[in-house]
Amino acid sequence: MSFSKKIINIVNEEFEAKRDRSEAVRDERLIEIYSKIPEIRAIDKELSLTGVNIMACAIEGKDGLSERIEALKQRNLTLQEKRADLLTSKGYSADYTDLHYACPLCQDWGVNGGKMCQCYKSRLIEEQFKVSGISNLIKTQSFETFSLDMYERRDDMKELLGYALNYVDDFAKIKDNVLFVGGTGLGKTHMSTAIAKALIENGYNVVYETAQNIFFDFDSDRFRDRFSDEEPISQKYLDCDLLIIDDLGAEAVNSFTVACLYNIINTRLNKNLPIIASTNLSSKEIRSKYHDRITSRLFGEFTIKMFLGNDLRKIKK
Ligand SMILES: Nc1ncnc2c1ncn2[C@@H]1O[C@H](COP(=O)(O)OP(=O)(O)O)[C@@H](O)[C@H]1O
Ligand SMILES: [Mg+2]
Numbered sequence: 213m214s215f216s217k218k219i220i221n222i223v224n225e226e227f228e229a230k231r232d233r234s235e236a237v238r239d240e241r242l243i244e245i246y247s248k249i250p251e252i253r254a255i256d257k258e259l260s261l262t263g264v265n266i267m268a269c270a271i272e273g274k275d276g277l278s279e280r281i282e283a284l285k286q287r288n289l290t291l292q293e294k295r296a297d298l299l300t301s302k303g304y305s306a307d308y309t310d311l312h313y314a315c316p317l318c319q320d321w322g323v324n325g326g327k328m329c330q331c332y333k334s335r336l337i338e339e340q341f342k343v344s345g346i347s348n349l350i351k352t353q354s355f356e357t358f359s360l361d362m363y364e365r366r367d368d369m370k371e372l373l374g375y376a377l378n379y380v381d382d383f384a385k386i387k388d389n390v391l392f393v394g395g396t397g398l399g400k401t402h403m404s405t406a407i408a409k410a411l412i413e414n415g416y417n418v419v420y421e422t423a424q425n426i427f428f429d430f431d432s433d434r435f436r437d438r439f440s441d442e443e444p445i446s447q448k449y450l451d452c453d454l455l456i457i458d459d460l461g462a463e464a465v466n467s468f469t470v471a472c473l474y475n476i477i478n479t480r481l482n483k484n485l486p487i488i489a490s491t492n493l494s495s496k497e498i499r500s501k502y503h504d505r506i507t508s509r510l511f512g513e514f515t516i517k518m519f520l521g522n523d524l525r526k527i528k529k
């Protein structure tokens with residue numbers, strides 16, 4: 213699990229608000245009930261004194277202590293039953309003035325039996341989907357919807373699918389940098405999204421973006437207020453557990469984008485944080501488009517995976 217602080221804060225604040233809301237609802241209901249059934253106020257007052265009464269028993273002495281505590285317990289039970297009867301007789305549910313939590317398992321604390329509650333984890337994942345940039349894509353693109361039927365060289369693609377599934381399972385160990393190469397419409401984005409979705413569900417911080425938008429974000433950060441407390445938008449591309457750069461080569465290459473790309477690749481290599489990049493360009497086109505600094509990294513540090521199929525552009529050539 214390595215959700216970003218930002219996401220954890222968002223979800224923690226949300227859970228705190230949920231607990232506050234439950235208490236506010238309970239308080240409002242108490243006010244309502246006390247005015248409609250004043251007897252309940254008296255009962256609650258007596259119930260709230262139980263602890264004090266037990267202390268008083270203990271101070272009084274050891275003789276008959278357990279009997280006296282037992283009597284208090286019985287009195288408590290009787291009061292609670294009476295309280296419930298009063299509520300139901302007036303048409304309320306017996307637990308009307310109890311605290312009602314959105315998640316009874318963790319009472320909206322996010323922790324259940326010393327472990328992260330599923331409700332909390334789901335919210336973290338949902339929030340991570342939002343910041344990862346794949347909220348929309350995962351609706352249609354995942355491993356479940358990735359089919360091998362459309363490929364002519366099905367065995368090669370089957371192997372690639374196996375590689376991707378294994379990449380997810382062994383992510384903590386593998387951390388390969390991967391370059392998906394192949395013509396348009398062959399499933400590179402679909403496969404990348406599937407990997408992202410599965411890793412996010414396993415608690416990893418994955419960011420997906422097209423190369424063009426990544427460079428755009430780095431560009432806008434050049435004009436940001438340097439004294440701002442907010443982290444630069446581009447920071448996530450350097451920090452996340454896995455960065456997916458889609459459509460590399462579709463951007464207009466210039467000295468700024470090359471410097472950015474070099475920075476991203478180097479920073480992440482140094483931190484052992486992997487990248488999966490996709491490109492429609494052939495290796496020859498990559499070499500002619502990018503400086504040696506980049507291509508030596510791409511071909512030296514990345515595992516190349518070919519998407520093979522009916523690529524019309526290649527057939528034309
Ligand atoms: N193996 C596949 N199984 C099912 N749908 C696929 C597969 N590969 C691609 N698609 C679908 O075809 C469309 C184009 O695929 P995409 O992943 O965008 O291709 P690429 O990124 O290689 O250009 C998308 O709607 C995608 O969901
Ligand atoms: Mg694509």
Ligand SMILES: [Zn+2]
Pocket residue numbers: 315316317318319320321322323324329330331332
């Ligand atoms: Zn819960």
